[in-house]
Amino acid sequence: MKILIVEDEIELLKEIEVFLSKEGYICEVSKNFNEASEKLHMYHYDVAVIDITLPDGSGLSLIQWLKQKNIDTGILIISAKNSLDDKLYGLDLGADDYITKPFYLAELNARVKAIARRRMFKGSVEIIHNEIRINPENKSVSINDNALSLTKKEYELLFFFVANKKRLLTKESIAEHLWGDNIDLADNYDFIYTHINNLRKKILNAGGTDYLHTVYGMGYKYLEE
Amino acid sequence: MKLIEKLNRQYIIYSLLVLSLTGISLYHVLKAIVKEETDEKLVNTFNQIIQTDNVYLNDFELYPLISIKIDSTETTGRVFTDTVIQVGHEFEEYRQLVDHIKLNGLKYQVTVRESLLESEDIYQTLALIVILSFVFLLFLLVIINRKIANSIWRPFFDNLEKLKQFSVQTQEPFIPTKSNIKEFEEMNGVLTTLTTKVISDYETLKKFSENASHELQTPLAIIRSKIEALLEENQLSDNQIDKVHTIYKTINRLSKINSGLLLLTKIENKQYALNESIDINAVLVSHMQNFKELIDMKNLVLEYKNNSDWTISANKSLLDILISNLIGNAIIHNRNGGEINIELFKGLLIVSNTSNSAILDSNMLFERFFKGSNSSSTGLGLAITKQICNAMGLSIKYHFENELHFFTISNIYS
Numbered sequence: 001m002k003i004l005i006v007e008d009e010i011e012l013l014k015e016i017e018v019f020l021s022k023e024g025y026i027c028e029v030s031k032n033f034n035e036a037s038e039k040l041h042m043y044h045y046d047v048a049v050i051d052i053t054l055p056d057g058s059g060l061s062l063i064q065w066l067k068q069k070n071i072d073t074g075i076l077i078i079s080a081k082n083s084l085d086d087k088l089y090g091l092d093l094g095a096d097d098y099i100t101k102p103f104y105l106a107e108l109n110a111r112v113k114a115i116a117r118r119r120m121f122k123g124s125v126e127i128i129h130n131e132i133r134i135n136p137e138n139k140s141v142s143i144n145d146n147a148l149s150l151t152k153k154e155y156e157l158l159f160f161f162v163a164n165k166k167r168l169l170t171k172e173s174i175a176e177h178l179w180g181d182n183i184d185l186a187d188n189y190d191f192i193y194t195h196i197n198n199l200r201k202k203i204l205n206a207g208g209t210d211y212l213h214t215v216y217g218m219g220y221k222y223l224e225e
Numbered sequence: 226m227k228l229i230e231k232l233n234r235q236y237i238i239y240s241l242l243v244l245s246l247t248g249i250s251l252y253h254v255l256k257a258i259v260k261e262e263t264d265e266k267l268v269n270t271f272n273q274i275i276q277t278d279n280v281y282l283n284d285f286e287l288y289p290l291i292s293i294k295i296d297s298t299e300t301t302g303r304v305f306t307d308t309v310i311q312v313g314h315e316f317e318e319y320r321q322l323v324d325h326i327k328l329n330g331l332k333y334q335v336t337v338r339e340s341l342l343e344s345e346d347i348y349q350t351l352a353l354i355v356i357l358s359f360v361f362l363l364f365l366l367v368i369i370n371r372k373i374a375n376s377i378w379r380p381f382f383d384n385l386e387k388l389k390q391f392s393v394q395t396q397e398p399f400i401p402t403k404s405n406i407k408e409f410e411e412m413n414g415v416l417t418t419l420t421t422k423v424i425s426d427y428e429t430l431k432k433f434s435e436n437a438s439h440e441l442q443t444p445l446a447i448i449r450s451k452i453e454a455l456l457e458e459n460q461l462s463d464n465q466i467d468k469v470h471t472i473y474k475t476i477n478r479l480s481k482i483n484s485g486l487l488l489l490t491k492i493e494n495k496q497y498a499l500n501e502s503i504d505i506n507a508v509l510v511s512h513m514q515n516f517k518e519l520i521d522m523k524n525l526v527l528e529y530k531n532n533s534d535w536t537i538s539a540n541k542s543l544l545d546i547l548i549s550n551l552i553g554n555a556i557i558h559n560r561n562g563g564e565i566n567i568e569l570f571k572g573l574l575i576v577s578n579t580s581n582s583a584i585l586d587s588n589m590l591f592e593r594f595f596k597g598s599n600s601s602s603t604g605l606g607l608a609i610t611k612q613i614c615n616a617m618g619l620s621i622k623y624h625f626e627n628e629l630h631f632f633t634i635s636n637i638y639s
Contacts, residue, residue, distance in 0.1 A: 009443050015450035080442040102446035102480045105453050153518045168456050172477050179515065180549070181484065194522045216463060217470050218456060 001116060002026045004045040006036040006062065007078065008054050016049065019105045020112065033057030040066065040073075047074040047116050049108070052090070060090060067094040074115035078103070104173035110163040129162060129224070131208055143208040153178055154199045161212065161222035170219040196220060229374050236366045240359065248355040255351060259344040260320070264305055267322040270337045275326050289319065289338050296325065296334035310338070317342060380404035384413065391420060393427040394493070431494060438487035445480045452476065478603065485605035488546070489593070492612045497540040499617060505535045505544075506569060512548045513567075519556050526564045533571045537636070539617050547613045550606050551576050551632060558582060558630075566629075572636040577629040584625040591621070 003025045007013040010031055017027045028045070030036035033056040040048070040062060048066070052059040063075055075095040079087070087098045096115045099108055117125065117136070127134040131144045139155050141148045150158065160177050161169065171189040178195075200212050213221045226234075274291065285293040289310045303324045309316050318341040326333050374382075383402040391399050399420035401413035452473045455461070461469065491497065513520075513529065520527050537544075555565045555578035563579035589595045591611040594604040614621040614634060622633045 009447060011447045012443065012450055015447075015454055018454065019450075080439050080446075100484075101442040102449045102476075105450055151518060152514075168453070168459075170453070170456075170473065172474070179519075179553075181481070191519055191522055195518060217466055218473075 001047070001120075002028070002043070002045045003112065004036065004039055004043075004048045004073075005029045006031075006033075006049065006054070006059060007051045008032060009051075015105065016108065019109060023109060023113075025112075033059075033062070036062055037065070040071075044071070045073050046119060047076065047112055049076045049078060049112065050095075051078045051080075053080060060093060063090065063093045063095055072119070074119045076108075076111055076115055078108075104170070104176065106160070106164045106167055106169050106173050107177055109167070110160055110177070113163045127162060129165075129211075132158075132162070132203075134159060134162060143203060143206040146206055148202060148206050148208075150199070150202065153195065154202070157195060157199055161220070165222050165224060168215055168219055168221050172219075174219065228378070229370055233367060233370055236370070237363060240362050240366070244355055244359045244362070248352065251351055251355070252348060255347060256344075259341075259347065263320045263339050263341070263344075264322070267305070267320065267337045267339055270339075271322055271324060271335060274335060274337070275328075291338070292336045293333055295331055297332055301325075307341075308338075318345075377406065380406070380409055380413075384409075384416070388416065393424055396424060396428075398424065431490060435487065435490045435494070438483050438490065441483050442480075442487075445476060445483065448476050449473070449480070482603045482605065485603050485609060488609055489605070489612055492543070492609075492616050495616070497543050497616065499538055499540050499543075501539060501541050502536055503539050503541060503544055505537065505548075505574065506531050508544055508548050509552075509567060509569065509574075512545070512552050515549070516552055516556055520565070523556060523559060524562045525556065525559055526562075527567070528564065529567045529569075531569045533569070535569060535571045535574070537617065537619075543613045543616065547610055547634075550610045551634075554578075554606060554632075555630075574634040575631060576634075577631045579628060580630055585623065585630065587623045590623050 001024075003020055005013060005016050005020070005027060007016065007029070008031050013029050013031060017029055021027050025047075028039060028043075030039055033054040036050070036054075036059075037057075039045075048062070050059040050062055059077065063077070066073055066075065075097075077087075077090045077095045077098045078101060079090075079098065080101045090098055096118070097111050099111055114136075117127075127136065133142045133145075135141075136159070139152075141150055141155060141158060156178055157174065160174065171192045174192050175189065196212055200210055203212075204210055211222050211224065213223050215221050270291070274293070285291065289312060303322065306321055306323070308319050308321050310319050311317075319338040320341055321336055321338040323334065323336050326335060380402040381404070387399060387401065391397075399417060401416060404410055404413070452469060455469060456466070456473070509529065509531075513527065552565070552567075555576055558580050559565065559578050560581045565576070565578045568575045586595075591607050593608040595607065596602055596604040611621055619634050619636055622635075624631045624633070
């Protein structure tokens with residue numbers, strides 16, 4: 001799976017590239033509009049992660065061009081402007097999703113994955129990891145073919161973990177993923193702890209393995225074994 | 226004191242002063258003239274008496290006007306005096322002349338008197354004239370002043386009213402009412418320059434804070450990604466992890482403050498169109514659903530009463546932030562096993578909750594960077610809530626009652 005990352009901040013670009021490469025994607029990078037435009041003309045990408053504000057043009061024009069040419073590339077917009085207009089305009093142009101700086105890499109990863117899955121399998125495929133099967137279409141989970149009853153947030157939590165296997169998920173990124181960035185949880189991260197414990201218990205009770213590992217002081221990791 | 230009142234008062238004081246001075250001097254001048262005239266008249270009478278030949282001057286008396294009697298005492302010369310004489314039952318004021326003459330070897334004392342009653346009348350008339358003219362002048366002054374206020378001062382008061390309405394936030398320039406008075410025009414010129422500058426300075430400031438917030442987002446994103454990468458490497462000691470985690474938390478706080486400020490600036494800049502018709506009940510229900518797990522984890526009892534629907538014209542994103550802030554606060558600042566009550570009426574939303582913290586300072590609560598007991602919060606949540614309410618023409622109030630913190634949002638702006 002090929003991904004093009006368009007971002008003018010080289011340091012950020014590097015981190016995104018490293019992070020997504022570890023997920024097994026083939027990543028190519030462009031640090032300005034012209035470079036990106038050139039690459040999009042020459043090659044085909046499954047997903048393009050595009051920063052809107054570039055030194056020599058707007059990322060929105062790239063999206064426009066892709067859509068005009070009917071090129072089937074999934075698009076994730078990155079913007080420093082948390083501006084609603086940009087967001088609506090970008091989504092109107094045909095972008096699949098939108099993420100605002102500063103974002104968590106795990107969140108970016110989860111979004112890219114969701115776009116890729118929607119593009120490649122039209123969202124119909126189940127995600128299977130050992131005994132756990134997740135059906136993103138009807139948001140259901142089963143363990144050893146027994147349906148697991150999860151609350152909406154528990155489902156989202158598990159999904160976030162599975163999308164970021166072997167990655168450290170900080171409490172902060174989990175909180176923002178589950179409840180958005182409007183709520184200021186600050187010192188209330190014990191919420192997350194309780195939440196993860198509940199999920200853990202449900203999986204164990206259904207006969208599943210506990211893949212959720214606590215990383216000292218920082219957060220959690222979904223380990224495959 | 227109003228300008229007109231002040232002017233009127235000054236005019237009254239000065240005219241009173243001038244008129245009383247005029248009255249007093251007039252009285253004195255008149256009195257001197259009357260005295261001189263009376264004295265002249267007395268002298269004339271006296272001369273007529275002594276010029277009359279062969280008159281038997283001996284003890285002639287025409288009381289109280291003329292009296293002649295033999296008097297052998299020393300002469301003191303001609304003397305004018307004022308005196309009061311009883312005529313009938315009444316006392317009257319008289320001016321008298323006393324002189325001595327020698328006739329046929331005999332010394333006579335001649336007294337001639339003239340009543341001063343007439344001059345009293347003159348003084349009274351004078352006083353009347355002075356008072357009447359004072360009243361007339363006053364009346365005239367008030368009328369003239371009012372006329373002046375209505376015409377000459379009109380542009381001044383118009384502009385004053387406009388200045389009161391002036392706000393840098395509405396971005397409407399101050400256009401003064403023209404006047405043909407030089408001083409007012411000068412003032413208008415200065416005010417126009419000043420307000421234009423204030424508006425442009427405010428614009429610059431707003432742009433600056435918005436740009437600054439924007440520009441900070443990217444560096445924050447870089448720092449955050451670098452820290453995440455560092456933590457991923459998994460080669461740090463516990464001690465190092467603690468430190469890196471502190472940096473990470475601080476960066477998160479910084480980025481929350483930054484995006485909060487950015488949001489505030491955007492609301493202030495009216496970058497959100499309020500053109501969606503939104504059912505508040507639906508928004509409430511979806512957010513209560515969103516926070517369900519948090520509510521359960523704290524063992525909170527949530528009671529929601531939808532008394533009547535309330536549909537407002539608003540912006541969905543802003544309303545989401547507003548409702549999520551309100552409910553989120555009610556959860557976060559609640560005590561374990563506490564309660565949250567939400568009541569919705571048409572035009573009124575009341576959220577109340579129990580809490581460990583005591584009554585909050587309602588004056589400071591909605592200020593930016595106000596922090597209660599929770600020092601690691603950004604202190605922007607309620608400032609944003611208030612700003613959103615303002616933008617939507619709603620009012621938000623806080624009060625503390627029966628151990629409950631109440632937040633009331635209504636469309637009655639008072």
